[in-house]
Amino acid sequence: MLYNTPSFSHEHFMRQALREAEEAFAKDEVPVGAVMVMNNKIIARGHNQVELLNDSTAHAEVLALTTAYQVMGSKYLPDATLYVTVEPCLMCCGALYWGKVGKIVYGANDEKNGYHHFTNQNPFPLKTEIITGVLAEECAKLMKDFFKAKR
Amino acid sequence: MLYNTPSFSHEHFMRQALREAEEAFAKDEVPVGAVMVMNNKIIARGHNQVELLNDSTAHAEVLALTTAYQVMGSKYLPDATLYVTVEPCLMCCGALYWGKVGKIVYGANDEKNGYHHFTNQNPFPLKTEIITGVLAEECAKLMKDFFKAKR
Numbered sequence A, B: 001m002l003y004n005t006p007s008f009s010h011e012h013f014m015r016q017a018l019r020e021a022e023e024a025f026a027k028d029e030v031p032v033g034a035v036m037v038m039n040n041k042i043i044a045r046g047h048n049q050v051e052l053l054n055d056s057t058a059h060a061e062v063l064a065l066t067t068a069y070q071v072m073g074s075k076y077l078p079d080a081t082l083y084v085t086v087e088p089c090l091m092c093c094g095a096l097y098w099g100k101v102g103k104i105v106y107g108a109n110d111e112k113n114g115y116h117h118f119t120n121q122n123p124f125p126l127k128t129e130i131i132t133g134v135l136a137e138e139c140a141k142l143m144k145d146f147f148k149a150k151r
Helices: A010-026 A060-072 A090-098 A136-150 B010-026 B060-072 B090-098 B136-150
Strands: A033-038 A041-047 A081-086 A103-108 A129-132 B033-038 B041-047 B081-086 B103-108 B129-132
Touching (some): A010 A060, A081 A136, B010 B033, B010 B041, B010 B081, B033 B060, B060 B081, B060 B090, B103 B136
Parallel strands (some): A081 A103, B081 B103
Antiparallel strands (some): A033 A081, B033 B041
């Protein structure tokens, strides 16, 4: 007997990205998490590991992307959706651009380091769909709590 | 007896970046090369390995940067200079921004994928010094030859 794969909501996958962000928080990393989804399935996960890897490029999105490339055996992922808890920075936008990731869903805005702070232009391919504000409050709260504890 | 370290020119280090770009060309990768310099010494080298690594983030600058982080044991490199044969893309600008790389020297402009195509704003920290056009013709010629051969 064949069952249909249940269709999950953006909130469902953003919760998974939030779990990654919480893991970053627990490791004293800036709490950003990401999951890469294809055909309603998570194919890669990542959370910020800049401190652990001593590498300023080790953002959640980049780690999820590079894992997804290896999983899929492809350096282009037009059918994938990236869920990330916080607005991507310029570096991560560029990485998503090169990977031709079809859809990007993010939670909280990042007024300081988000890409909107650095450009008024669309840094993605024209086809790329952008969805914002999914579980924004929860995603932002994690960041606020982290930086509050650091002060 | 103590000798002074000779002071090398921008052209000297750009030639080293060009050697990296030529290595990329020989491996059928888009011919971009980079070297990271500190105190007049090359601390890391990189050339584009997107095809080999099947990873759209494996640009020359990113590879040189991540090597330099490991070599220096630091995720910030304010005293380093990055030499790269072609104008960095948005992803690489973001990576250089996060690494606080003090000086960026590039050769040829990239009208299609260079960062100037995506933003009118300065994507780097205010302190970052940018020098352009070093051995520009040689750097551009390598790219033109590569894409001509692909057609």
